[in-house]
């Protein structure tokens with residue numbers, strides 16, 4: 001994987017077979033034909049290894065005295081500054097045609113110029129490499145190996161260590177499985193990164209010729225913008241929270257959707273954000289503070305234990321039944337929609353365990369919802385078991401729920417392959433990374449996204 005040819009995500013064989021069965025299920029094959037299904041599955045493996053064609057940013061309407069144009073101008077200036085410094089052509093930045101608080105930047109790539117083999121090599125870990133493919137520079141913590149005498153200012157080629165075998169501090173040329181992610185300029189010496197006692201942090205390699213050109217916006221203008229994948233933005237919109245309501249976000253960290261929900265409520269009402277990991281909960285609180293949001297309460301808590309009839313609704317969890325107007329369940333999932341990813345080492349057992357775990361959350365979510373309330377269930381994965389089949393299970397086991405239409409509906413419909421009827425599938429929103437390649441010639445921001453799934457239910461009565 002050290003050249004620039006098209007690559008496929010690498011998976012364990014049994015996981016690969018399992019995903020193939022999803023895309024080549026009987027109903028799909030009957031509908032589209034075997035050849036088309038095979039083509040779609042191949043396209044999926046290609047797309048998962050590559051980044052989406054767009055960067056999307058949600059802008060904070062509560063800053064710059066609500067002057068959206070002023071925020072857009074700040075973002076434009078920042079991106080132009082970055083691109084000019086790196087010698088790139090300024091990208092197109094547009095307001096999303098449907099989501100007017102979202103800015104869309106077209107990324108460029110892959111850059112197919114020959115790799116500069118005369119440059120020295122830097123090896124970064126897999127996740128760092130994937131972040132580079134989405135526009136990040138290389139941070140010092142992500143660097144695994146670097147040539148013996150590398151100095152700040154040296155030009156380097158950067159590769160991601162796909163199998164996670166590079167020992168930290170390695171000096172020899174890396175012979176393992178590696179993915180080229182671009183070239184750049186060292187901003188620190190090897191000695192500063194690995195040897196000196198006072199270890200440095202920050203940017204280690206500034207990526208001047210990455211495989212894909214995209215803005216680097218981590219922690220930049222953070223009071224004004226939040227970089228977020230388009231389907232995640234759609235997800236909070238589908239929940240449709242209203243000022244004054246009481247909302248539960250069952251699996252909230254790091255809080256992108258929680259803060260969006262509170263923003264849509266104009267910071268009026270109550271958003272209870274739970275996540276089982278305390279350090280992650282702190283991130284939710286930090287993100288809320290950065291955007292000046294005060295209506296979010298954060299608690300480290302296991303949401304599968306969040307119901308207790310004797311509890312008080314106004315304080316920390318647990319809560320009695322029928323406490324919330326709306327519930328977002330964006331829970332743990334196999335995350336196969338996250339891209340780019342060159343190698344996913346998940347075992348089949350782990351993959352299969354998710355749907356059972358998710359059902360524990362669904363049962364609690366339904367109990368905690370007031371009659372008439374709305375439940376949004378979402379995942380960032382592409383499997384039927386965690387998506388359409390999970391919805392089928394939910395409708396069968398929770399008769400007090402009805403499936404609702406979604407607004408906005410920018411993605412595709414539910415995939416065939418469960419017991420769901422066609423009219424029900426139309427109400428589901430599946431962002432499938434293959435949608436664009438299979439159906440459209442034009443590059444479309446609503447189609448070339450991470451893989452994501454959204455279902456919206458209303459509780460029509462109390463059991």
Ligand SMILES: C[S@@+](CC[C@H](N)C(=O)[O-])C[C@H]1O[C@@H](n2cnc3c(N)ncnc32)[C@H](O)[C@@H]1O
Nearest residue numbers: 251252253254255256257275276302303330331
């Ligand atoms: C997909 S992520 C949530 C992303 C988040 N909604 C956002 O948009 O920023 C799933 C989260 O579920 C949390 N989680 C896993 N098991 C949990 C449990 N039993 N109770 C609460 N949170 C849990 C994980 O810590 C993780 O942060």
